[in-house]
Amino acid sequence: MIARSLKWSRHNLFAKPFDVLLSLTVIPGVLWLIWQIAGWALTVAQWDIIPQSLRVLMIGIFPVDQAWRTWVAAMIIAALLGAALGCVFAFRGRHAGGLLLVVAVALVLTGTKGLANILCVAALVALFGLSWALISRVPAARRGLVPASFVGLIAIFAVMAPPGAGLWGGLLLSILLTLVTAVVTLPIGILLAFGRRSRFSSVRWICTAYIEVMRSVPLIMVVYWIWILMPVLTPQLNLADVVRGMIGFTLFYSAYVAEYVRSGLQAVPRGQTEAARSLGMSEFDINRSIVLPQALRVVVPPLVGNVLDIFNTAPLVFIIGLTDFLRAGQMILANPQYGDRTYEVYSFLFLTYFLVGSLITFVARKLEKHLARGSR
């Protein structure tokens, strides 16, 4: 063991004079940094602010007596994410163990917050695991996934709407915004991608113009414009800020999804279309059953990367007055009583963003491997 780690460090850290120099400066530096951070985190930092303001961070200013609605929404999201995961990873016994561990950690962290919360967290994890297991064990259930995700999103809106969409906030808002944008941009992006290849030049021109315009302006500007324009264009609708924000995000990211899908469409060899045509299949059937599945297989990894982009740009909705996760953290700090907890709150925000983001990249990498195996 010792001999092996000695050999490893000789090869990787002290192979050449320059390596030695680098290792001798970088390693102590990193250790010092970790020491400082750990020292602050374990002795100086007053973490009690996090559990105290956890509700605001998670759901913003959503009324406390209506909090059950956010739990329902979170459970629907958990079920949808579990189902999506089940398409790629087979559910195994050891995964169930991992999920139990998550519940246990949650128990420790929220132990002081009452039985109801603990039960809710357990239910969340259970739903996630169940739909994961169901989808990976019963392949036939996958067919219902796309309609189910649309129904799920509508259900979330239905259950969350009554207290007023203006009250949505916190991490839940960030995740909802990401989810809605990711799900709705996919069909729109696919249609735009096909439109850009249409044989009718009017369709081709409109789709190309849309994609190019959206790709050459900043996201904030699109979101802001939609926020200003919607009430002017549809005064009778009186759409909430949240919905207008989602529309802005969807319009913007549809163009990016369209470009990813188009690159996938171009990767499908011409011979595929020709073979399907020679069999007498209609253009619609050819695109739906032959071209699109092969194209999507190629672009799933960049599309998952796009979801990460959406999640990481979600804080920009503060510009139209929404309280997303990052903004919720700033709101807490605006309270003079908590003025000296800046580092604690931002560390928590950083860690949470990092966890969610690295989870998405992890899934993307696994997905890439999974698809590479399938195409052989």
Place this chain on the structure above:
Amino acid sequence: MSTIVEMKTLNKFYGSHHVLKNIDLSVARGEVVVVIGASGSGKSTLIRCVNGLEMYQNGSLLVDGYPMPVEEDRLLGGESELAAIRKGVGMVFQQFNLFPHKTVVENITIAPMRVHRKSKAEAEATALRLLDRVGLKAHAHKYPGQLSGGQQQRVAIARSLAMEPHLMLFDEPTSALDPEMIGEVLDVMRELAADGMTMMIVTHEMGFAREVADRIVYIDQGAILEIGKPDAFFDNPQNERARAFLARVLKH
């Protein structure tokens, strides 16, 4: 015997490049016509016109009783005959072009189910019968990527046959195959010919051409220079360029 394909002074251009020049050719039902010629002579383009994968600019083309619209009409939306023609004409490609995301049996059943609205059970029964015929029943549930080139091409033939075509087009079906796999594909094609299938074949396999063809069509630089019975054509070609071509390809 009635004719199934009738080309009259058919012309095709790529821009200003004249690819097919005044083609006159008719194929009778049950006949096997083999098209030969040098690379780039237009022989693939010729048979790709028959099911409309290539458009032609003027002349006339009658396939299976339907007039194939010229390019101008197709661009203006006159494609109703095209669908009818393609239902009755099968095609096998040099690169097989199987659908890689579908199993062998799904490759064969998708068109009958979508185009002829056959039930899944019925389409699968037909598929398995055809796979048996090309000797690949054991591979029904594999993906194309798991098969050899020769096996893939036999699946491609079965896929076309599942649509019960009146005419089969073969576009260099053995050109992408390793030498040891050519035989198994040619065997399937021989059986098809023996069963009376109407076939138009583009190939470089001269021995096979001579054996199965009812007529040989020699094409060079986009024009048909000679049409004849195989024995007469191979033993005593009339056209000078055909003679030179045969001397080149039969030398080895």
